[in-house]
Amino acid sequence: xxxxxxxxxxxxxxxxxxVSYSISIKTExxxxxxxxxxxxxxxxxxxMGGGKTKIKIVSLMRVESFHFLPKxxxxxxxxxxxxxxxxxxxxxxxxxxxxxxRKYEAALLDTANTTYEDIAGYNCRKAVLRLISxxxxxxxxxxxxxxxxxxAEPAFATVPGLVLQYSYTTPAGTVRFKAEKIQLGNIAQAxxxxxxxxxxxx
Numbered sequence: 048x049x050x051x052x053x054x055x056x057x058x059x060x061x062x063x064x065x066v067s068y069s070i071s072i073k074t075e076x077x078x079x080x081x082x083x084x085x086x087x088x089x090x091x092x093x094x095m096g097g098g099k100t101k102i103k104i105v106s107l108m109r110v111e112s113f114h115f116l117p118k119x120x121x122x123x124x125x126x127x128x129x130x131x132x133x134x135x136x137x138x139x140x141x142x143x144x145x146x147x148x149r150k151y152e153a154a155l156l157d158t159a160n161t162t163y164e165d166i167a168g169y170n171c172r173k174a175v176l177r178l179i180s181x182x183x184x185x186x187x188x189x190x191x192x193x194x195x196x197x198x199a200e201p202a203f204a205t206v207p208g209l210v211l212q213y214s215y216t217t218p219a220g221t222v223r224f225k226a227e228k229i230q231l232g233n234i235a236q237a238x239x240x241x242x243x244x245x246x247x248x249x
């Protein structure tokens with residue numbers, strides 16, 4: 048029996064935002080295409096509300112989510128990897144999370160470019176994040192929506208709004224995340240809770 052996912056919107060939690068991003072990878076070689084196929088056509092969903100954040104990524108390679116929930120005046124971080132049989136969760140310390148994302152520290156936001164673009168119905172400004180490694184991330188952000196939690200999205204800590212499109216270059220090609228749908232409403236608490244177990248489909 049197929050278990051139904053928790054209801055997305057309900058009257059039992061704080062008003063929130065759900066942003067669904069498409070994932071696409073532009074490649075130039077056969078070797079890159081093989082790697083890109085694992086993520087091309089995938090999705091990334093951002094849930095925000097009541098001080099809680101969840102990021103879920105779905106691709107041919109994996110389904111995983113990161114949960115950032117307030118706890119004891121701090122933040123509890125949980126990483127969940129799902130298969131059709133089970134879900135494996137692991138708690139991540141704040142120190143460990145910061146170490147993993149150290150490359151984004153001291154990132155500079157270059158807003159010299161005044162290009163604007165409409166994305167999912169929101170006016171977005173183009174900017175470039177310059178990392179200390181020399182890498183860059185091109186972003187389009189809107190000030191019409193609140194910025195994501197800086198701990199959950201350390202790459203965008205200096206962006207004064209919500210990033211609705213971003214792209215960067217990897218060995219597999221140029222990766223682009225673009226917001227396709229934005230929903231506003233009260234998000235049910237169950238949506239933010241890490242999956243404890245996933246049933247086997249019969």
